Amino acid sequence: xxxxxxxxxxxxxxxxxxxxxxxxxxxxxxxxxxxxxxxxxxxxxxxxxxxxxxxxxxxxxxxxxxxxxxxxxxxxxxxxxxxxxxxxxxxxxxxxxxxxxxxxxxxxxxxxxxxxxxxxxxxxxxxxxxxxxxxxxxxxxxxxxxxxxxxxxxxxxxxxxxxxxxxxxxxxxxxxxxxxxxxxxxxxxxxxxxxxxxxxxxxxxxxxxxxxxxxxxxxxxxxxxxxxxxxxxxxxxxxxxxxxxxxxxxxxxxxxxxxxxxxxxxxxxxxxxxxxxxxxxxxxxxxxxxxxxxxxxxxxxxxxxxxxxxxxxxxxxxxxxxxxxxxxxxxxxxxxxxxxxxxxxxxxxxxxxxxxxxxxxxxxxxxxxxxxxxxxxxxxxxxxxxxxxxxxxxxxxxxxxxxxxxxxxxxxxxxxxxxxxxxxxxxxxx
Amino acid sequence: xxxxxxxxxxxxxxxxxxxxxxxxxxxxxxxxxxxxxxxxxxxxxxxxxxxxxxxxxxxxxxxxxxxxxxxxxxxxxxxxxxxxxxxxxxxxxxxxxxxxxxxxxxxxxxxxxxxxxxxxxxxxxxxxxxxxxxxxxxxxxxxxxxxxxxxxxxxxxx
Numbered sequence: 001x002x003x004x005x006x007x008x009x010x011x012x013x014x015x016x017x018x019x020x021x022x023x024x025x026x027x028x029x030x031x032x033x034x035x036x037x038x039x040x041x042x043x044x045x046x047x048x049x050x051x052x053x054x055x056x057x058x059x060x061x062x063x064x065x066x067x068x069x070x071x072x073x074x075x076x077x078x079x080x081x082x083x084x085x086x087x088x089x090x091x092x093x094x095x096x097x098x099x100x101x102x103x104x105x106x107x108x109x110x111x112x113x114x115x116x117x118x119x120x121x122x123x124x125x126x127x128x129x130x131x132x133x134x135x136x137x138x139x140x141x142x143x144x145x146x147x148x149x150x151x152x153x154x155x156x157x158x159x160x161x162x163x164x165x166x167x168x169x170x171x172x173x174x175x176x177x178x179x180x181x182x183x184x185x186x187x188x189x190x191x192x193x194x195x196x197x198x199x200x201x202x203x204x205x206x207x208x209x210x211x212x213x214x215x216x217x218x219x220x221x222x223x224x225x226x227x228x229x230x231x232x233x234x235x236x237x238x239x240x241x242x243x244x245x246x247x248x249x250x251x252x253x254x255x256x257x258x259x260x261x262x263x264x265x266x267x268x269x270x271x272x273x274x275x276x277x278x279x280x281x282x283x284x285x286x287x288x289x290x291x292x293x294x295x296x297x298x299x300x301x302x303x304x305x306x307x308x309x310x311x312x313x314x315x316x317x318x319x320x321x322x323x324x325x326x327x328x329x330x331x332x333x334x335x336x337x338x339x340x341x342x343x344x345x346x347x348x349x350x351x352x353x354x355x356x357x358x359x360x361x362x363x364x365x366x367x368x369x370x371x372x373x374x375x376x377x378x379x380x381x382x383x384x385x386x387x388x389x390x391x392x393x394x395x396x397x398x399x400x401x402x403x404x405x406x407x408x409x410x411x412x413x414x415x416x417x418x419x420x421x422x423x424x425x426x427x428x429x430x
Numbered sequence: 431x432x433x434x435x436x437x438x439x440x441x442x443x444x445x446x447x448x449x450x451x452x453x454x455x456x457x458x459x460x461x462x463x464x465x466x467x468x469x470x471x472x473x474x475x476x477x478x479x480x481x482x483x484x485x486x487x488x489x490x491x492x493x494x495x496x497x498x499x500x501x502x503x504x505x506x507x508x509x510x511x512x513x514x515x516x517x518x519x520x521x522x523x524x525x526x527x528x529x530x531x532x533x534x535x536x537x538x539x540x541x542x543x544x545x546x547x548x549x550x551x552x553x554x555x556x557x558x559x560x561x562x563x564x565x566x567x568x569x570x571x572x573x574x575x576x577x578x579x580x581x582x583x584x585x586x587x588x
Contacts, residue, residue, distance in 0.1 A: 025528075025531060025532060028444075028531045029524075029527060029528050029531045032443050032444050032527045032530075032531060032537075033522070033524055033527055047502070057466075057468035057469075058468055058506065058510065059509075059510060061509070062506060062509045062510060065509065143498045144498055145496060145497050145498045148498065160524050161498055161523065161524050161525050162498060162524075162525075162528075163498055163499075163500065163501030163502060163525055163528045163529065164498075164499075164501065164502045165501060165502075165505075165528065165532055166501070166528050179524070180524060213495075217458065217492065217493060217495065217521060218493055218495070218521050218522075218523055242495075242496060242497075243460075243496055243497075244495075244496075245458070245495050245496075246458065246460075246493060246494060246495030246496060246523050246525075366463065388463075389463040389464075391475055391476075392463060392464060392473045392474055392475055394475075
């Protein structure tokens with residue numbers, strides 16, 4: 001891999017060993033990935049938070065090392081515009097979430113350290129909702145698998161799938177190794193997906209992503225047969241593609257920036273196969289989760305994965321206005337702090353909270369794992385990503401759209417005539 | 431018991447030499463959300479090796495997928511002494527490569543044979559990430575029984 005004199009100097013710098021270490025990781029990562037050289041970057045989405053409940057079972061040495069690492073990173077200035085990924089707590093209501101004082105204290109300190117180091121303390125999985133919206137072709141270094149797919153596919157920005165260390169290294173050094181989708185030739189589609197069913201809700205887009213992600217693995221799907229897509233649709237599609245699969249980007253013919261035509265999407269090479277997604281596939285994808293739900297009673301309703309947009313908060317507020325969330329369950333809506341503040345000013349936050357909904361900022365339930373949530377056996381959500389990871393906590397997940405989720409939140413249970421439920425297991429409310 | 435050694439040539443992605451018993455699955459895994467770094471166990475309920483540890487195993491799989499938390503989780507597992515010995519994959523996810531770079535775990539790919547037919551779970555696999563060679567010592571006795579006993583211990587993630 002070619003390195004400039006300046007890059008070589010950083011690699012050998014004995015005074016600043018942190019930068020040397022980060023450079024070393026970027027160089028070895030680049031070499032392993034076949035990068036020819038580094039490329040400048042000025043847009044990073046990085047992890048910078050105290051990991052609370054996630055580190056609960058870690059040894060003291062590991063925890064100390066984490067804290068030392070965060071301190072070390074914040075002891076210098078970032079070189080790039082850098083937003084921060086979702087954290088593991090909501091600093092407004094951490095007590096309610098069962099976070100201990102030590103963890104909350106560390107998070108408060110991080111807020112201070114991070115500001116000084118020049119991080120934008122967004123703490124969100126959807127940076128494009130709070131002002132980190134790159135331009136077409138802009139080189140980025142983003143963590144968060146769903147945001148990577150969104151940035152590459154919907155915006156046409158260029159970022160490989162970054163981990164915590166590589167994104168921080170990019171933020172500190174202002175460079176990334178040039179490989180993968182940073183190169184135009186690696187952005188061409190691998191196979192066609194003929195969408196032969198009308199996608200009516202955000203969660204329908206999630207179902208499409210969940211079904212195709214498994215088929216795609218690390219490859220690039222090219223969707224054909226859809227006429228429009230909203231930010232919220234794209235959010236669900238991106239998140240699901242990177243949950244059942246490891247997709248970095250997709251194209252939609254006629255809609256996304258690099259796919260004006262099918263030929264554009266494939267850069268004139270030939271598609272090796274065509275996969276269909278029809279009404280039966282759509283239904284079956286919901287049923288992957290819904291047939292495992294053993295009763296009608298629901299303990300948690302979860303919206304905002306990835307973080308809810310203003311439009312979603314408005315929609316949820318309108319559905320909840322003048323109603324009350326059932327005492328038998330928790331309604332959680334996860335979002336970015338910035339989005340929540342706009343919703344507050346617009347009056348939506350008050351409506352949701354008056355109805356008994358819990359708005360979580362900065363984090364999500366899979367990250368934060370509050371006991372109030374974890375004690376539950378059954379949940380309902382509109383997000384396939386949330387369903388995918390929550391099932392590994394031993395939860396039964398009912399997948400449906402936002403309207404139905406709110407209906408469940410008010411009634412405390414899934415309607416008994418719900419078309420989604422199959423006749424397996426005990427349906428006596430359990 | 432151990433009989434013969436199979437030698438297979440491959441491509442180095444991340445160098446290093448290590449060995450361990452094979453944990454082989456012709457599918458994918460996200461190391462965040464489908465794996466617990468503090469126990470070293472796979473937590474994905476639908477995974478063929480649900481509740482089985484990756485500790486000191488040579489993981490042979492299609493590829494990683496899913497969360498960008500994969501490097502972070504593998505690093506935590508390594509710090510806690512629960513990390514895998516090496517990775518052999520069909521397809522390269524930049525996130526697994528990053529994890530291997532950070533933690534000095536050998537990672538190889540690109541075989542001209544079907545690994546999932548040649549290697550059995552529990553076989554001893556020696557990975558030479560420097561020269562791009564793996565050696566497989568088939569041991570028919572130990573594999574199945576150890577997989578079964580691991581699956582019985584029915585722990586929970588949290």
